[in-house]
Amino acid sequence: EDKVVQSPLSLVVHEGDxxxxxxxxxxxxxxxxxxxxxxxxxxxxxxxxxxxxIEKKSGRLSSILDKKELFSILNITxxxxxxxxxxxxxARNSGGSNYKLTFGKGTLLTVNP
Amino acid sequence: SAVISQKxxxxxxxxxxxxxxxxQVDSQVTMMFWYRQQPGxxxxxxxxxxxxxxxxxxxxxxxxxxxxSRPNLTFSTLTVSNMSPEDSSIYLCSVLQGSGANVLTFGAxxxxxxx
Numbered sequence: 261e262d263k264v265v266q267s268p269l270s271l272v273v274h275e276g277d278x279x280x281x282x283x284x285x286x287x288x289x290x291x292x293x294x295x296x297x298x299x300x301x302x303x304x305x306x307x308x309x310x311x312x313x314i315e316k317k318s319g320r321l322s323s324i325l326d327k328k329e330l331f332s333i334l335n336i337t338x339x340x341x342x343x344x345x346x347x348x349x350x351a352r353n354s355g356g357s358n359y360k361l362t363f364g365k366g367t368l369l370t371v372n373p
Numbered sequence: 374s375a376v377i378s379q380k381x382x383x384x385x386x387x388x389x390x391x392x393x394x395x396x397q398v399d400s401q402v403t404m405m406f407w408y409r410q411q412p413g414x415x416x417x418x419x420x421x422x423x424x425x426x427x428x429x430x431x432x433x434x435x436x437x438x439x440x441x442s443r444p445n446l447t448f449s450t451l452t453v454s455n456m457s458p459e460d461s462s463i464y465l466c467s468v469l470q471g472s473g474a475n476v477l478t479f480g481a482x483x484x485x486x487x488x
Contacts, residue, residue, distance in 0.1 A: 264415075292475065301463050301482030303416070308476055348416070350477075358429075359404065359469060361477060363415040 262287045264351050266364035274372050277339050281367045283349030284331040293325055293332050294361065296348040303348055306334070339371045375400045377480035379466050385486045391454045394483045396466030401446035406477065407439070408465040416465065422449045456487045 267282045285293065292310045296303035307316045309325035309332060316323050320339075325332045336343055346368050350361040376399045386392050396405065407419040419439055420428040428441040442450045453460050466480040 294476065301484060302465065302479045305471075305476050305478065308471070350416075352475075358421065359406070359477070360418055360421075360431075361416075363417070365413070365415045 262351065262353065262362040264349055264362050264364035266347075266349050266367050268367060269365065270368040270370070272370045272372065273339055275340055277371075278335065278337045279339060279369060281334040281336075281347050281349075281369070282331065283333070283364060285349075285351040285362075286330065287351040287353050287362060289354040290327070290330075290351060291354040292352045294350045294352065295323055295332070295334050296350065298346040298348055298366065299344075306347075336369075339369075341371050341373055344369060344371045374470055375402065375468060375478060377466060377468060377478065379480040379483050381483055382481065383484040383486075385488060386456050387488060388457055390456055391452055392456065392485060393450050393452045394464050394466070394485075396449045396451070396480055398447045398468055402468040403446070404469060405443065405449045406467045407441065407449075407451045408467060408479075410463040410465065410482075411459075412461070419451070419464075453485065456485075458487045461485060461487045 263286045265284050294308045295306040307323045312327040320337045323334045346366040348366045350363045352361050378397045380395050405422045408416045410416045418431045419434045420430040422428045422441050422443040424443045424446050440452045464483045467477045470478045
């Protein structure tokens with residue numbers, strides 16, 4: 261059974277801190293890993309990673325994938341209160357014409373002023 | 374990028390009743406996906422809905438409990454039938470976008486509470 265595990269489950273930091281969120285996966289015929297930010301109900305897309313060792317960056321957020329060790333990390337530098345959210349990691353398998361993501365439970369990040 | 378509208382945004386329902394959630398996309402899409410997120414849990418795929426064919430359900434989800442309609446390329450509905458408190462969840466409609474249609478984009482979600 262495909263599985264995605266995120267850690268920590270929750271994290272409380274102060275503004276300006278740097279955080280690292282972890283995601284490990286066991287997925288049959290792995291194809292890509294995606295990160296989402298969920299503030300209220302709808303997750304919003306952050307990154308999609310398909311190749312090992314290539315960092316993706318968007319402002320203060322960055323992410324990298326290790327396909328040998330089956331994990332990914334999401335880094336947020338100089339955190340702001342607006343970064344408070346649940347961060348979801350999801351792994352996609354190569355299911356032919358089907359598209360299926362297996363999600364982790366998420367990391368709840370709270371950034372205090 | 375496509376705009377995905379869901380309604381209702383939230384509802385409080387009585388045990389034993391059924392509720393239909395609507396999902397409207399502002400562009401034509403081949404596949405639409407329905408996810409559920411129970412409190413404290415990860416998003417779980419309920420089914421994939423293709424226009425003109427029966428929805429494909431994931432293990433643990435059945436058509437009698439979660440009937441889906443997909444009458445055209447921009448619209449789908451999910452019904453949660455004979456609800457129990459365990460059905461209290463956020464239900465999310467989603468479509469594929471991005472280069473190569475590789476990224477799942479979600480609607481705003483429907484938060485259902487069953488009493």
